[in-house]
Amino acid sequence: xxxxxxxxxxxxxxxxxxxxxxxxxxxxxxxxxxxxxxxxxxxxxxxxxxxxxxxxxxxxxxxxxxxxxxxxxxxxxxxxxxxxxxxxxxxxxxxxxxxxxxxxxxxxxxxxxxxxxxxxxxxxxxxxxxxxxxxxxxxxxxxxxxxxxxxxxxxxxxxxxxxxxxxxxxxxxxxxxxxxxxxxxxxxxxxxxxxxxxxxxxxxxxxxxxxxxxxxxxxxxxxxxxxxxxxxxxxxxxxxxxxxxxxxxxxxxxxxxxxxxxxxxxxxxxxxxxxxxxxxxxxxxxxxxxxxxxxxxxxxxxxxxxxxxxxxxxxxxxxxxxxxxxxxxxxxxxxxxxxxxxxxxxxxxxxxxxxxxxxxxxxxxxxxxxxxxxxxxxxxxxxxxxxxxxxxxxxxxxxxxxxxxxxxxxxxxxxxxxxxxxxxxxxxxxxxxxxxxxxxxxxxxxxxxxxxxxxxxxxx
Amino acid sequence: xxxxxxxxxxxxxxxxxxxxxxxxxxxxxxxxxxxxxxxxxxxxxxxxxxxxxxxxxxxxxxxxxxxxxxxxxxxxxxxxxxxxxxxxxxxxxxxxxxxxxxxxxxxxxxxxxxxxxxxxxxxxxxxxxxxxxxxxxxxxxxxxxxxxxxxxxxxxxxxxxxxxxxxxxxxxxxxxxxxxxxxxxxxxxxxxxxxxxxxxxxxxxxxxxxxxxxxxxxxxxxxxxxxxxxxxxxxxxxxxxxxxxxxxxxxxxxxxxxxxxxxxxxxxxxxxxxxxxxxxxxxxxxxxxxxxxxxxxxxxxxxxxxxxxxxxxxxxxxxxxxxxxxxxxxxxxxxxxxxxxxxxxxxxxxxxxxxxxxxxxxxxxxxxxxxxxxxxxxxxxxxxxxxxxxxxxxxxxxxxxxxxxxxxxxxxxxxxxxxxxxxxxxxxxxxxxxxxxxxxxxxxxxxxxxxxxxxxxxxx
Numbered sequence: 001x002x003x004x005x006x007x008x009x010x011x012x013x014x015x016x017x018x019x020x021x022x023x024x025x026x027x028x029x030x031x032x033x034x035x036x037x038x039x040x041x042x043x044x045x046x047x048x049x050x051x052x053x054x055x056x057x058x059x060x061x062x063x064x065x066x067x068x069x070x071x072x073x074x075x076x077x078x079x080x081x082x083x084x085x086x087x088x089x090x091x092x093x094x095x096x097x098x099x100x101x102x103x104x105x106x107x108x109x110x111x112x113x114x115x116x117x118x119x120x121x122x123x124x125x126x127x128x129x130x131x132x133x134x135x136x137x138x139x140x141x142x143x144x145x146x147x148x149x150x151x152x153x154x155x156x157x158x159x160x161x162x163x164x165x166x167x168x169x170x171x172x173x174x175x176x177x178x179x180x181x182x183x184x185x186x187x188x189x190x191x192x193x194x195x196x197x198x199x200x201x202x203x204x205x206x207x208x209x210x211x212x213x214x215x216x217x218x219x220x221x222x223x224x225x226x227x228x229x230x231x232x233x234x235x236x237x238x239x240x241x242x243x244x245x246x247x248x249x250x251x252x253x254x255x256x257x258x259x260x261x262x263x264x265x266x267x268x269x270x271x272x273x274x275x276x277x278x279x280x281x282x283x284x285x286x287x288x289x290x291x292x293x294x295x296x297x298x299x300x301x302x303x304x305x306x307x308x309x310x311x312x313x314x315x316x317x318x319x320x321x322x323x324x325x326x327x328x329x330x331x332x333x334x335x336x337x338x339x340x341x342x343x344x345x346x347x348x349x350x351x352x353x354x355x356x357x358x359x360x361x362x363x364x365x366x367x368x369x370x371x372x373x374x375x376x377x378x379x380x381x382x383x384x385x386x387x388x389x390x391x392x393x394x395x396x397x398x399x400x401x402x403x404x405x406x407x408x409x410x411x412x413x414x415x416x417x418x419x420x421x422x423x424x425x426x427x428x429x430x431x432x433x434x435x436x437x438x439x440x441x442x443x444x445x446x447x448x449x450x451x452x453x454x455x456x457x458x459x460x
Numbered sequence: 461x462x463x464x465x466x467x468x469x470x471x472x473x474x475x476x477x478x479x480x481x482x483x484x485x486x487x488x489x490x491x492x493x494x495x496x497x498x499x500x501x502x503x504x505x506x507x508x509x510x511x512x513x514x515x516x517x518x519x520x521x522x523x524x525x526x527x528x529x530x531x532x533x534x535x536x537x538x539x540x541x542x543x544x545x546x547x548x549x550x551x552x553x554x555x556x557x558x559x560x561x562x563x564x565x566x567x568x569x570x571x572x573x574x575x576x577x578x579x580x581x582x583x584x585x586x587x588x589x590x591x592x593x594x595x596x597x598x599x600x601x602x603x604x605x606x607x608x609x610x611x612x613x614x615x616x617x618x619x620x621x622x623x624x625x626x627x628x629x630x631x632x633x634x635x636x637x638x639x640x641x642x643x644x645x646x647x648x649x650x651x652x653x654x655x656x657x658x659x660x661x662x663x664x665x666x667x668x669x670x671x672x673x674x675x676x677x678x679x680x681x682x683x684x685x686x687x688x689x690x691x692x693x694x695x696x697x698x699x700x701x702x703x704x705x706x707x708x709x710x711x712x713x714x715x716x717x718x719x720x721x722x723x724x725x726x727x728x729x730x731x732x733x734x735x736x737x738x739x740x741x742x743x744x745x746x747x748x749x750x751x752x753x754x755x756x757x758x759x760x761x762x763x764x765x766x767x768x769x770x771x772x773x774x775x776x777x778x779x780x781x782x783x784x785x786x787x788x789x790x791x792x793x794x795x796x797x798x799x800x801x802x803x804x805x806x807x808x809x810x811x812x813x814x815x816x817x818x819x820x821x822x823x824x825x826x827x828x829x830x831x832x833x834x835x836x837x838x839x840x841x842x843x844x845x846x847x848x849x850x851x852x853x854x855x856x857x858x859x860x861x862x863x864x865x866x867x868x869x870x871x872x873x874x875x876x877x878x879x880x881x882x883x884x885x886x887x888x889x890x891x892x893x894x895x896x897x898x899x900x901x902x903x904x905x906x907x908x909x910x911x912x913x914x915x916x917x918x919x920x
Contacts, residue, residue, distance in 0.1 A: 031666045033686050169648055170630050187647050188629055206491045226493055227707040246706050247687040257717045258803050265799040276804035281824035288796050292829055306781050313780050320773050320780035321766050324787045332897045336748050339725040343718050344736035364741035369752055437792045
């Protein structure tokens with residue numbers, strides 16, 4: 001019985017392995033959750049991995065293999081005779097099998113193919129053909145079908161015969177002789193129905209489905225919205241090609257959220273670096289350098305504005321003191337607004353039709369923030385620069401000018417930050433491209449423009 | 461058949477409603493996905509809502525009610541006689557029922573209780589007793605149980621009798637006479653097993669469970685890790701108290717990700733404002749003002765550093781020009797590093813034991829970034845300020861000093877940004893509290909210190 005999972009088992013298993021009690025260890029592994037066995041095997045050197053893995057029952061090997069890290073999968077693949085591997089391959093869940101197959105190079109694929117069972121070969125080649133990011137690329141062919149005019153008891157009998165190899169039999173798909181989907185029944189429906197009625201009797205003819213080329217994120221969202229255990233995936237001829245399960249949808253949601261968060265911080269997402277420690281520093285560098293350098297170059301605009309006013313800065317050095325404050329507060333307010341709007345868009349709380357409402361609400365929030373900051377900024381300037389003597393004006397005028405600049409900057413930045421994700425969405429882009437560093441750099445420009453315009457008008 | 465869902469149906473339904481073809485409309489509603497019916501009803505005024513809702517079949521009313529917006533739920537609750545409501549209440553899934561009950565004020569709860577069926581009353585009061593954020597607060601009591609020494613066919617018969625009211629019968633929990641859980645069988649196991657063997661034969665005695673006081677996020681993670689459809693929730697006596705389903709886990713993951721992202725942008729998460737448009741500007745303001753004002757005050761430290769060097773700035777105005785650049789690049793690099801580390805921690809790719817590895821890797825990335833920026837900054841200064849005459853040195857020395865400051869700042873900021881989430885985690889805090897605005901403000905301080913130290917040493 002595992003509750004606080006992982007650690008205790010792994011430690012206990014490692015001890016057994018050290019004491020060479022491999023028989024006891026294997027007995028424990030057979031009863032443990034697949035993912036924990038995989039985590040344990042991930043930590044073993046190649047030879048130990050091979051010995052333990054080959055001694056596990058064949059029906060578990062496929063599932064465990066699927067949960068191993070890529071590196072260990074490769075190790076096993078290279079250590080096992082291809083013929084033995086073909087048997088294991090046959091037991092790997094179809095979705096992960098296609099993924100592994102794609103990671104083998106082209107040459108290795110060709111070398112492996114002759115050893116595979118005909119059914120597996122066809123399955124893996126079909127699944128590998130779909131474009132990454134589509135429903136087809138994350139679907140599994142591990143589903144159960146029955147024919148509409150079967151009796152309930154015949155359908156149950158068919159499931160009994162088919163299902164040792166099927167993981168997912170909670171929904172059973174009803175197809176005609178062309179594999180066109182006409183509906184589904186749940187396993188619960190079958191259990192509840194009288195054994196002698198026809199399956200058609202319990203059939204759900206209204207069903208949610210995904211198209212094979214749909215974006216995988218939208219498929220995951222459908223599963224989430226309709227609380228499905230799995231969604232059927234149909235091709236253009238409405239033939240049932242596969243299913244996407246809720247657990248794969250969860251993975252997609254996690255990945256997309258990571259991508260959103262990275263994009264928002266100006267990090268270029270790519271699959272190579274999906275695992276932090278496994279990616280090299282150079283890979284991490286490549287993900288980040290584009291934005292860092294791009295923004296550095298873009299910041300030249302705000303520098304030109306400052307440059308243009310160097311004469312003013314020379315006569316009124318005190319203005320330099322508050323430059324970073326104006327830039328900083330604008331960046332923070334703008335990024336906050338963008339975060340809130342991106343999130344609301346991504347959770348479908350807001351659509352483009354609400355844009356005016358969103359901008360208006362953000363403007364209100366910005367006014368309240370600006371109001372607070374005005375007084376704080378005024379106070380700060382009096383404290384830090386109360387002794388500054390201007391040519392024609394007292395320190396209160398200076399404080400007022402700076403506080404006013406800051407307030408205007410916070411309002412502008414908030415509205416810009418809220419608008420950018422909406423604009424990106426309008427042009428069919430991902431709202432998260434309105435990244436925080438980009439917003440910061442953009443509002444730096446407005447900030448400098450506001451600051452110097454007010455300074456020129458009020459203090460020169 | 462719904463594929464690209466929602467819009468078409470809603471439009472068609474609205475048209476039928478306008479044309480007063482309510483009979484046709486109701487026929488369509490009965491066949492449509494629950495969530496879409498709820499979305500349609502959400503848009504109706506109170507009286508229309510009441511008419512349509514009460515004409516829907518009773519067995520659907522509970523599920524539809526659960527998916528309505530809070531406001532519409534309240535409307536229905538107020539329009540319906542309490543006795544009728546009690547019948548609907550009985551059909552609402554237990555988890556959402558408890559949620560609705562908790563949202564009624566104390567007085568209203570007391571007024572409703574006498575009308576409820578005894579079973580519902582006990583259920584709702586038990587579920588409402590668990591602390592928010594725990595497994596107990598998100599669990600459902602809608603599960604199926606059988607006794608170990610039943611035969612498989614008896615178990616199936618019991619399911620047939622019980623399950624019209626049970627949504628989740630894919631796992632069937634096996635309990636003893638004290639409701640202590642001894643294992644589970646899947647519905648698939650029962651279908652596959654010979655009808656005359658004992659349930660004990662197909663029993664999984666190793667199972668994953670959650671404790672009733674476990675954090676809901678960790679429960680969601682367990683469901684995700686072990687690919688469960690539902691996880692049983694046990695109390696201290698190992699009695700089965702409820703289950704948490706995968707779809708509720710998905711909701712939890714979404715909410716926690718929103719919280720992480722908001723926290724990272726210095727937004728105080730709270731449940732009041734979980735819906736963007738429904739929250740007032742004042743509520744949004746309150747979520748954001750703490751950090752904006754806090755950071756504004758904290759930024760006084762970096763301003764004091766600039767203040768201290770105002771004499772230098774006065775003599776070397778050109779230094780003011782590059783102040784925002786130093787601050788900006790540091791903020792960007794630090795926030796990126798923090799994002800990457802927070803994400804890796806949240807996906808369990810990194811643990812505290814790896815801290816040295818993480819910091820080392822980030823330092824490497826930072827060196828590469830600093831190397832690129834050094835040359836760019838050098839170039840920028842030559843272009844923008846190549847004509848600046850220093851007292852003792854040429855423009856190359858100025859460019860070198862500024863580029864060096866920038867490089868050091870990027871390295872420091874990246875290491876600070878990567879370390880803060882690890883430090884927060886070490887003190888059992890949420891890594892996401894190492895928020896981007898906080899990092900920006902912190903590295904402003906190091907940035908100003910580095911900048912002026914180098915300027916004093918090389919240019920004075």
